[in-house]
Amino acid sequence: MQKDKDMFDLIKETYELEPTEEFVKSTHIKIKESARKLNRRKLLNRVSIVTSGFVISAIAIFFIAIFINKNIMNNHQVSIYNSASASAQNKQEPLIYIYHTNNNQSFYSELEEMSSTKERIEMNSTQVTHPSNNITLVGKRFSESLEKKNINNVYDNTDIMGIMKNENPNNYDPYMLSRKTLQEALRKYNRIRMVFDVQRDGSDRVTTTLNMKGNKYAKIQFVVSKTSYRYDKNLKFAEHLHNEIEKKYPDLSRGVVVKPDSHKQSTYNQELLDQSVLLQIGGVENTLEEEYRTIDILTETIEKILNNN
Template sequence: MQNDNEIFEEIKHSPDLNPRTEFVNDTRHLLIKKANHIRKVSKIKKLSYYWSVVIASLAMIAWTSLFGGNQYIVKSYHNVMSAFPKNKEEILTASNKNPSVFIYHTHNRESFMPLLKTKDPIEAQDKTKNITLVGAELSSKLNEKNINALHSDTDFEQKLRNRKLDYSKSYDISREEVQRALDKNKDLKLIIDIHRDTIPKEESTVKIDGKNYAKVVFYVSKANKTYFAQSLNLAKTLNYELEKMNPGLSRGVILKDSPNTYNQDIFPELALIGVGGPENTLEEEYRTIEKIAEVIQKITNE
C-alpha cells in the first residue's frame, strides 16, 4: 500500500488534467448551491437571534409591568449595591478596622471665598469645594499618626432638599449619620462635627511663626442635658491642649443657649468645632488641622 508521501509525489509528477466542460460546470453549480445553503442557514440563525431578543424583551416588559417584576428588580439592585460602599464614610469603614474617630459636617456646604474666587461671604457655599475638604485633611493626618479615622462628606443639604426640610433641620439629618456610625463602629472614642464660622478675616486668623492659621472655636450646647458635663470637659480639654501647644490659635469654648443639642446628647465625646471663617484660605485651614491632629493624638494617647 502506498503511503501519503508516495501518493503526493505521484500526483506532483502527473501530467496536467484537462477536465471536461460538463464536469467544470457541474462542479461550479454544486459549489454555488452549497454557498447558497450556507448563506440561508446563516440568515436563519440571525433571524432566530433577533426574534429571541425581541420575545425576551417583550416577556421582560410584561413581567415587570403586569406581574410586579419591577419590585424584584429594584430589590435585587439594592441587594447588589448594598455590597458596595456608597460614600466615603462606608469606603473608610471598609478600609479602616476599628476606627476611633468619626468626622462629619452638619453644614457641609460651608466654603471659603478664596477657594471659590468670590468677594461675597454669602456666596461662600459650594456643593463640592467646601468644609468637607478640611475634614478629609484631618482624617488623613490622623491616619498618618496611626489613629484610625472615618470621614463622611455626605451632602446633608441635598438630603434636606430631597426631603423638603428647612435648613434648621440640618442637625436632625446629620444625627442619623452619627447614629449609623455609632452602630457600625463600637470602638469610637471621639466624634467631631467640623464647621466654618462666619466671622471676618481679622477675627478668624492668627499668625504663628510667620504663617497664617485659621482660628478654632469649640461650641457646647446648654440644651444637652444628657452629656453636658462630658461635652464641656471635652471642649475645655481640646481648647487647653491646643492653646498650650499653639497660643492664640483658639478662640475658646462658647456655651450656646440654642435649643439644639448639636447631637452632643447621643455621645459623650462629640465635639463641635468651628475652623476659620469665609475669608480664610484652604492652606490656612490645613495648617490649623495639623495642629488639631497633634492635640487629638496627645489626648488619645493619654
C-alpha cells in the same frame, strides 16, 4: 575383690605424676583466655543492657521534648494569632468620627465669582457655599492627618445640604439628617471615643486668623450645647482640647463657646456620645491652606490626648 586390691596396691606403688612445664604454661594460658572471654561476654552483656537503657531513655526524652516543643509552638502560634487579630480588629474599629452637618460651607477664596471685596461684603457668609469646594475638604484633610498618625477614624461626607435641597427644606432640620449617619456609625463601631462636626465660622478674617512664625493659621473654636444631657462631659472635653492647644500654640484657639440651655437650642447631636464637639475652624475669609495647618495641629493634640489616656 582381689583385682581391686591389686589395683590399689599398684596405684600406691606408682610414682607421683609431674606435668611438664610446657603443659602447665599452655594450660594456664587457655584458662586465662577462657576467663577473659567469659568476662568479655559478661561486660558486653552489661554494656548492652546499659546501652539499651540509654537508647530507650534517649528516645523517650526525644519524644517528650517533641511533645513539649509542639505545645510551646502551638501556644506561641495562638499568641501571635491573637496579637495579629487584635491589631487587625483595632485597625478596623475607628476611634474618631468626623462629619459635616453644614457640608456645603465654603470660603471666598474658593469661589471664582467672589473676586471683589464689594461682592464679598454684599454676600452673607451663609450664602458662601459650593457643592465640592467646601468644608468637606477640611474634614478630608482631618481624616488623612489622623491616619498618618495611625489613628483610625470614620470620615462621613454625606451631602446633608443636598438632601435637604432635593426634599422640602422646611421639613428638615440638618442636624436630624446628620444624626442618622452618626447613629449608624456608633452602632457599627463601638470603639468610637470622639465625635467632631466640622464647620467654619462666619466671622471676619481678623477674628479667625493667627499669624504664627511667618505662617497664617485659621483659628479654631469649640462649640458645646448645654441642652445635651452629656453637656458636662462634652464641655470638659472641649476645654481639654482648648487647653492643650493653648499650651503649645497660644491664641490659636478662640476658646469654648457654650450654647445656652433652651428648648429652641439644638443639641448638635452631642447627646449621642461623650466627647462630642462642634468644631468651627476658621471663617469664610480663610483659605484652605490656613485651615489645613490648623487641622494638623488639632490632630497632633488629639494624638497626645489619646496617648495619655
